[in-house]
Structures are given as structure tokens and as C-alpha cells.
Amino acid sequence: MAVSEKIYCAFCRLERRVYTKKNVSWTNVVLAFGCALVLTFVFWGGVDPRAILIFVFLLASADVFIRIRWRMALTCPHCGFDPLLYKRDPDETVKRVKARLDEVRRSEQYLFQAHNPLSRLPAIHAEEKGALHQDSNQPSASAPQSPEA
Numbered sequence: 001m002a003v004s005e006k007i008y009c010a011f012c013r014l015e016r017r018v019y020t021k022k023n024v025s026w027t028n029v030v031l032a033f034g035c036a037l038v039l040t041f042v043f044w045g046g047v048d049p050r051a052i053l054i055f056v057f058l059l060a061s062a063d064v065f066i067r068i069r070w071r072m073a074l075t076c077p078h079c080g081f082d083p084l085l086y087k088r089d090p091d092e093t094v095k096r097v098k099a100r101l102d103e104v105r106r107s108e109q110y111l112f113q114a115h116n117p118l119s120r121l122p123a124i125h126a127e128e129k130g131a132l133h134q135d136s137n138q139p140s141a142s143a144p145q146s147p148e149a
């Protein structure tokens with residue numbers, strides 16, 4: 001089972017990598033157990049009940065690390081779109097993506113790069129812009145759908 005995979009951002013349509021692994025696997029459990037045994041032999045020179053504490057600590061740290069890694073990779077590094085936040089709070093997502101795109105527009109180094117999030121966004125014409133401003137209290141109309149996890 002692959003730990004990560006390449007997907008396309010639901011908003012800017014650029015390719016990026018996300019982690020598919022959300023929780024510890026049996027491999028992590030076995031590794032944590034092995035590390036705990038080795039550390040017990042190094043510190044106390046034999047089997048010791050404190051190995052259980054080390055094992056639990058290692059497994060908890062691995063779980064926290066895997067969860068944080070999964071969550072941080074979910075936000076698009078190019079346009080700042082966060083599918084999980086979009087499900088919970090679309091307005092906040094729109095605000096963050098707008099801020100990120102403004103930042104990209106201001107910095108000229110993105111202009112000729114392959115990962116320019118502005119390059120794949122559809123152009124908005126003047127009459128559409130007017131229509132967008134009329135129902136601007138519905139930001140989800142222009143916001144993208146979240147990708148399948």
C-alpha cells in the first residue's frame with residue numbers, strides 16, 4: 001500500500017502529492033515494539049516492564065506524526081485550497097485561497113513557473129464578474145467541490 005499519491009487540486013488543477021496513510025499500520029506497531037525492546041536492552045540490559053511504556057510512547061508519537069503529516073499535506077501548496085476546511089467552513093476557505101492567490105499575483109517569481117496556480121483558473125469575463133458580485137453572499141457558487149478522499 002502506497003503511503004502517498006499524486007492527485008490534482010480540486011481548485012487550481014495543478015498536480016500535487018498527498019499522504020493516503022492516516023493512521024498507524026501493523027508495520028508501525030511491529031517497529032515500535034522492536035525499538036522498545038532494543039532500547040530496553042540498551043538501558044536496562046534485559047527484559048524490563050518499562051518497555052511497555054516506551055512502546056506506548058513510540059506508538060503514540062508515530063500516530064501523532066502520521067496524522068499531522070496527512071493533515072498538512074491536504075492543503076494545496078500552490079493555491080492554498082483545503083478540502084477538509086471547505087467542508088466545514090467554505091467562507092474561510094474562500095478567504096484563504098483569495099489571500100494565497102493575491103500573494104501569488106504580487107510575487108512575480110510565479111509568472112513563468114510550472115506551478116503557477118493562476119495559469120489553470122478559468123478567466124472571468126466582465127458580464128460574469130457582475131453576476132458574481134450580485135450573489136456574492138454565496139461564495140460556494142464559485143468554489144470548487146472537494147476531491148474524493
Ligand SMILES: [Zn+2]
Nearest residue numbers: 009012076079
Ligand atoms: Zn490548488
